Every structure is written in structure tokens, then in C-alpha cells.
Amino acid sequence: MRYSQTLIPTTREVPSDAEIPSHQLMIRAGLIRKIASGMYAYLPAGMKSLLKIEEIVREEMNRAGGCETLMPSVHPRELWVQTGRDEDYGDTMARFQDRHGRWNVLSPTAEEVYAYIGSNEISSYKQLPINMYQISFKFRDEFRPRFGVLRSREFLMKDGYSYHATPECLHKTYMKMYGAYKQIFERCGVPYVILEAEAGEMGGSGSHQFTVPCESGEDVIVYTEDSSYAANIEKAAIDPSEAAAERITDAPEEVHTPNAGSIEAVCQMLGTKPEQMIKSLIHSDREGRIIVAVLRGDHELNEEKLSQLLGGEKTEMASEEQIKEFTGASVGFAGPQGLCEKAHRVFIDHSAAAMPGGAVGANKDDYHVKNIVPGRDFPLEGENIQTADIRNAVEGDTHEGKKLLFRKGIEVGQVFKLGTKYSTKLECEFLDENGKRKPCLMGCYGIGLNRIMASAIETNYDDSGIKWPISIAPFEAVVVPIGKKDEAEAGEKLYSELKEKGIDVLLDDRNARPGVKLNDADLLGVPVRITVGRKSLAEGNVEMKLRSESENSLIKLEEAAGKAAELVEKLRSSL
């Protein structure tokens, strides 16, 4: 490709909303441009990289037995209502009425449509397993789109879906996809860790997440020092705390805490610390039943863990009216004493259960109670009550006795065993060997193509720009003639030779200053750079430099194409 005949608008100006390196560099190198909040255009160089990622994903999916398909991006809303996810996705899913008044959604993922296809086309166990995927645009109306293409509203996703008669068969395909994902990230030159994960919105019973460790990530990786365990924060299982050696023996004591409806306000008023408080969060399930979560004041509820304990059911913070009706008090004054028996379900976090005692809400406006002792003043077990792990891990926690460590990461892929969640609701069924009708077991497998691109940059850059892994670089090599006469001619010749050798090469044929050209080549991150300068050319040489190294080497002009091809081949085979 010739620089003069494409659009690679490198720039020094970085918009103020570009907070992280990959976002800044994708703008600076002219790979993407913003069209609207969370909506990006891929310009020619960015698209070349995206297409290379797409082709790697496609090859590995096909190799692992996946069949490519393509579903519409607009789905009938009914399908989403049938599975309950119209509600789950809430405002994150875009919906519109068509000209005939029918409601449609913009696909944020496609379990429903694939289960619908299965419900019509699968009849017998003899057809199973089937493993299909698509590479297509998805839309999620993020509340706060940011970090460029990492959390954009529109993105390119490979989503795959498999159908099975038995758990063994599902597991086999799941592991094939797991293996294919490893191959994909390795071929893309992106470092990754594999985490045990919660299935989240997808539902189901088992899941692994592929995450790129890096500072700009929004996800939290929780792992043990010896790496024997790694999970995302939603999943990371925490050892139960040891119960306090001595419980408080003082009797409960009501204290007046006017307007102190938050942990901070109460602590200030009572002179205690959050970790000495016991907080009771009042949630409501879909049917409006009350779920109480009891936690140490400084801990965070992990909604995924709570949902798992409820068999996958989602809950949300109860409304002010519900809280008032249930506790008898305004928001911020709930306490477990007396409430546990009335709730539909109660979950007490291990750490709260282990406390010597603490202050709680009095279930009465403007009052708290001190010296409430777990097990003494409220039950820790019961028909509707259980002590469990329902919080996010924090510094100091352990997993199977090993200290937990934390780092940030970018989620780039996830595989799920969905089980029968969707196939039951959408009647995606088959007849087994005995002629009995059963729902298909399903798996689903997602990879964010744009995220692979951004995380490759997050993990491969320096002050001068991007340092692409060659497999997904917009160009493998760049020829930079400095000067208009012999240099330009030698550059043209080199360009032709490299193209003939099957190398994806850019010729910087712009009429621009040498510094601009060389800086742009580095910014764009092309792995192999060949500079044709006046001085060295006069001696029959060109300069060759790897993006990953700082040293130029002088190569004889007539050997340059061969040498560059060698370097490219070496880089290719390293991935």
C-alpha cells in the first residue's frame, strides 16, 4: 500500500477523553476516529489490523470444528422477553419500534437467536453436537463508554454457540474452544491469563475468562502467588474467616443516630470504624421477595456470588418503599436482628459471621444498636438463613490458605457452559436414543476482536508509539525513502520486491520531512523499517531497523529485500 493513496492521518493531538495508552495511540496513529460517544470508525490501517485478527479467529474456530454463520443484528424483542433478558439487560440494550410498530433489539449477544435456530432445526441426538459461530457487530448502550474501543458501544465480536446431548459432549467442545482461544491469543501476540469466572448475564454453570493483565484494565484478576489459582473478582472464592476468639458480652444498646443513614456517618457519630459495623443490604428478587445480605461494614457485596446462591436468579436493591415496609425504617437503618425470620432468604457473609460483634441499624429511623453479636442476637443458620461467601475478595484474604493478590486486566474472551438455560426457555430440544424429548445442553464462546487489538497495544508500546506483534500489525514492513530522486526510485524497487515476496508492505511515498516519516513509521508500529537515505544510498546501502530494537543496521541495497523477508519470516514464526 502507498501512503499517498490511503488515509493514515497520524496526529499529535489526543482528545481529552483518551485516558489510556491504547486509546491515545490508536488515535495518534490514525487507526480509528470517533464518530459519536463510544462509536468508532476504523480507518484503513486500523482495519487492516482488525481484519488480520478476524482471520486468525476464523482460522482457529474452523480448525476447532466451528461452522461460520451470520445472524441478523436486529432481533425480535419477543425472544429476549421469553428468556427474561430483555429485563436483565435493561438500558444497556437498544430497542426500537419498526414501521409496523413491532419491537426490535440491537443484538448485544445472540444466545436467544441461536437457541431459536436450534429449536427449529434440531430434532434428533444424531445431529449433535453442532458448533456454530459468527463474527459480527454487537451493540451495548454502555452508560459511560470509555477507553476507546475497549468499552465502546458498538464492537466486533466473535460469538459461538454449541448444542449437545450430554454434559460430556459439551465439556469436550468447551475444551476445544478453550484450546482454540489459547491459540488465538498466542498467535495475536497478546499475553493472557485464564481465570475461573462467573457466567454473569449469560447464566450457566461453568466459565473461564481470558484476560490480558495490564494497568489500564477495568477487570480485577485475583490470584495466588504460586498461580495455582486465578479468578476474576466476581468469582474468586475466599476462605471463611476464623471466628473472633472472644465475642462481645455486653448487652445490645440502642443509640440515637439522627440522619446517619450511611456507614461513614454512623462511624463518625459513634466513633467506630466501618470494619466494626455489620451492614444489612435489603434486596428484592424478580417476584418482589426480600433477600437480606449481611456483611462487614467495609466489605462489598458480590452480586454474582449472591445470584449463584439463588440458583442464578438476579436481585436488585429493594426500593425505598419495600425497605420501609420490610424493616419499618428508612434506608440506612436496617439491622439483622428480628429481620432474618421475616425475609425470604438471608445470607450472612463469613466475615460478618466471624465478628466479635458490632453496631447495626435499629430498624427504626435515626437509631442504631451497638453490641449486636452474630449468632447471639441474630441467627447464622436456619431454614432460610445461611452463612456463605457473598463478598468481593480484599487485601488479606486467602484462598485455600494461600494469600490472594490482585492485579488489573482486560477481559478479551470468555467461554461458558450454559447448560439448558436458553434451550429450556426457547424449546431447543432433541429426541434422545430412547425417543425422549430433552433440552439441548449449550455452550457459548465469545471473543472481542477490538479488545484484542487494544490490549495488544496496551502490552506492546513505548514512547515512540505502538510495537505491534507482526501477526496483527497493519503492515509487516515499511519502506521510507528520504529524498525524491534516487532514493525514491530505490524505494519503489524495494517496495515491489517486498510485495512480490508476499510481505505486507507500506511505501511512505509522501512528500514529507524525513523526521515526520520516521516518526510516523514508529508511531504506526511497523515491525520492520527500511530507510533509503541519501548518504547511505550513495554507498549502496539502506538502513534496516526492527521496531523492537533501537539499532539501525546498514544493508546492501540489493540484499535488502531478502534480508527484510528473513526478518519478517523470523518474526512471523515467533508467534
Added chain:
Amino acid sequence: MRYSQTLIPTTREVPSDAEIPSHQLMIRAGLIRKIASGMYAYLPAGMKSLLKIEEIVREEMNRAGGCETLMPSVHPRELWVQTGRDEDYGDTMARFQDRHGRWNVLSPTAEEVYAYIGSNEISSYKQLPINMYQISFKFRDEFRPRFGVLRSREFLMKDGYSYHATPECLHKTYMKMYGAYKQIFERCGVPYVILEAEAGEMGGSGSHQFTVPCESGEDVIVYTEDSSYAANIEKAAIDPSEAAAERITDAPEEVHTPNAGSIEAVCQMLGTKPEQMIKSLIHSDREGRIIVAVLRGDHELNEEKLSQLLGGEKTEMASEEQIKEFTGASVGFAGPQGLCEKAHRVFIDHSAAAMPGGAVGANKDDYHVKNIVPGRDFPLEGENIQTADIRNAVEGDTHEGKKLLFRKGIEVGQVFKLGTKYSTKLECEFLDENGKRKPCLMGCYGIGLNRIMASAIETNYDDSGIKWPISIAPFEAVVVPIGKKDEAEAGEKLYSELKEKGIDVLLDDRNARPGVKLNDADLLGVPVRITVGRKSLAEGNVEMKLRSESENSLIKLEEAAGKAAELVEKLRSSL
């Protein structure tokens, strides 16, 4: 690919809405399934064909100097308001408000976004020309989706956009794209004609349409017998009719025509024929000004021709109130006498002007006037009045003296010279050599990938099923073992050998009856079929058959792979 490990759900059941062969065959061969009105899922075999078309389109675009890009599918509505196309597209464009209340549209095409990119990234003539394209999903909320993927609501389109400093440069790129399109259709094995076309919604000054002649088409191709001229019906220019030898000399005569507001009703009442009537259509432009179109009673107004005469401005039928106010009568009683002077613009079709005279509306409810003579009772020329070609061609019309013929076709691609329509409105400008700011000249180039697929089927099928051009067939060859033992083993071996030879081959390893397998192979339209049957295999032979021929030939098993590869190669090189 193994039939047992994919989903190719052939069926005999054709839904009642599948009216044309390609729609029926795509369903029957298991290529697509309907998800909702006008929304189709591409199953594995259909997707393979679509991907092959996509790759041919991509290769030809790149060869012709296009740079691949990818715009979001959701655009900010403002951009469409700025060009006026938010209004033009009306209900055909889907719109939705996002969670922050901003209006978005689902891209039906992308001139606005590309002009917007140009407005930000192009500054100098030195950057020009630029030629970018994308292959992406588009959405148009068709009032009546039909004919399967031919008129679906969601479809895959290659749309390209070019930017230029001069008309010469635009023309050069336009002709490159024109040539690339020819290459694409030839490589896809789709017969086509190139028509002069109107630019329609796209606006602009020049356009050619690539149309596949076939009975199921919705477009009308108008051509001369010697093929020296071909155009779509919107564009086809008609020679002016010769004026009637003798005009009517009788004086105008008002007649009572109660409730007769349609041509048919008046004719019945007066005992005349539609071709003896002169009708006056009252239109309104965007600013509410009245445009009158005067036609022979049996002719159809061509809105594109009218729009061209108005410099690209769109008009629509005036409202009942506007008509009442302008003519003094209800809809159906307008006549040109006395109205022409009051209208903003008046266009009289050549054929109407040539009439000896005829009946018209009296501009008074329930009355018409007979014996109105063009030129005598209403003017044919004037400051705001002109005689012009404003109707659709009909049987009997000529173009430059040659008789016009008509046939149906499917539009599969169109190229447009947009001129500065979008660049002016969205300030997509450049500085020329003299530092003067000018709007870019733009071109745009669209191809419907799904339409190529459907029209390839419309022009290549028989009673047994599809007869794919090999370049876009889901598979190049199919191996059909009839029997479970030696036949299956020989089939496996052949399958491996063919794969090794780089042939895209399907192995029908299903446990199904021979008739089912052979019929499915024909239905699916695989160009080369190899049947491994018990009888012939006992003699060391297999049967080989081209889909395009009815004769089987016996080939020695050990020569079968080589022979099949030869046939495939021959078919490939024929395209």
C-alpha cells in the same frame, strides 16, 4: 467439512411467503432461515457462499485501489438531519433514542459518515484522491420485505466512497470502480447488464446500475433491440412524441361528473379512454411550493425525472388541503387551464403536449372540461412552464428513433458520481493548489452481497436445485458414500485427498438413504459430485458427475481425486 458436523437442514417444506426460485431454494437447501420479517440467518452452507462472495468483492476492491475501513452501524441522527436525508428516508430508516436520550439511526448507507470523516481528515489536495470502502450490515425498514434476501430489511453491503479535487479525477476512480464491478460479477458467474441510472436517494449527477436480467427481478430494464442503449426505468429517456396532426377545434365544454375523481371513473362517465384524458398531478416541494405535472391519462409520472428537472429536489403529492387551496377543488378535479400561471413550476410531458386535446378536471368539484387543447387552452412554455420528458417509458416508445424493449432484472450494484452534494453540506473540504477552500467531489459505489447470491441462484437452477457457479458455491465438490463399510472408507480417503489438493469438499457422512444424499447434493448445487456406491466400488470405480450435466462417468477409485481436481480447476478457470 463433514455433513454430520455441520447444520445444513435441507427441507421439502417451502414457506408460503417464498414466491421466487432463489428464496425457495435458499430455504430448501438449508442456506438461510427466517428470524423475523425480512431478517435472515445465514446457516453454515449459506455463509460459506456469502464469504466467498465477500472475498471476491474485497480482492477486486483492493486491486482497484480501494482501502477497506469499517464505520459503526449506528450513526448519530444529526448527520442525517444535516443532509436532509433523515427526512428523505422517512420510515425506511430505523431510529432509536439511546439511554441518554440522543437520537441514533441504523445505517441504511453511509455517505454522511464518510463525508464527516473527510471533513475532519482531509485538508489538502495533496491527500486526494482517497478511495475507501466497507463491507458491513445495513438496515432498511422496508414496508414490505419479500423475495427472501433480495428485499430483506437487513443485508450485507459493500459500500465505497471516494474523494477528489477534480471531475477528471472522480471520473478516473469512477471508471476503476465500474471496471472492478464488472470483474466481480464475472468472477461470481452472474450475468449482468449495465444500465444508465438515476442517482435516486443518493443524489449526484451520474450513475450506472449493474442489473441481473431475470424474471423475478423487481427492476425494469429498458433497452433498444440493438443493445446500443440500456437504462433503468427511472432514467430511460424517451423521444418526444410527434404532435397530433390535427388539434381539436371544438370549444371547451364543462360536463358534470359527480364523484368521478379518478381517471377510470371519468372515462366511464364520459365514454372516453384514459389516453384521451389529460391529467394534472399537483405536487409540493419541501418548502410547500406547488409543482404541477401534466401527463396523458394513461401515463405514469417518473418522479426521478421530475426531481432531476428540479435540480435534485424531491417533491411529493400535495396534501388534500394544499390541492383544495390551489385548485379550488377536491382531489381528482384539477386541470391545467388557469393553474399553470399560479404554480411555482409546471412540467408538461411531451406526450401530453402532443395530444390533439382531451378532457381535464374543471378545478371545480364534480366537473370536468372536454376539448381542452394543449397550447391553446393552457401554455406549453413560459417562465415557470416547460414541456419535458417526465414519465415512465411504455411499450411503443422510442429512444433516438429505436424501439424500446422491456425486461425485468435484479439490481445488484450501482456506482454514483455524487459531486459535492454531501461534501458541501458536511463541509468535507480541501485547500487547492492556490490555497482556496473547495468541497471535495465524491463518488459512491455499492454492491449487495446477498443479492449477488440470490441472483446467482435465480440465473442458475433447475428442477433438482441450485447449480452454483463454482466460485461462490458453498462447496466445490461433494463425496457421497452409499453404504457403511468399504464405501465409507473409500469416501473418507477421497475426502482427505481432495482436501489435501486444496478443494473445498463436503463429505456426506450421514447415516441416510442414498436417494436423500444424492438429492441433497443436487439441491445444494455442488458443482462436482463423486458417488461411492457398492456396485461400482466392487469393480474399483466411483461415479463422477458434474451438476451441470446429467451423465455420470465411472472413474477408477485411485484416479478419482486427481480427476475431480482437474474438473474443479477447469470450472474455476472458466470464471
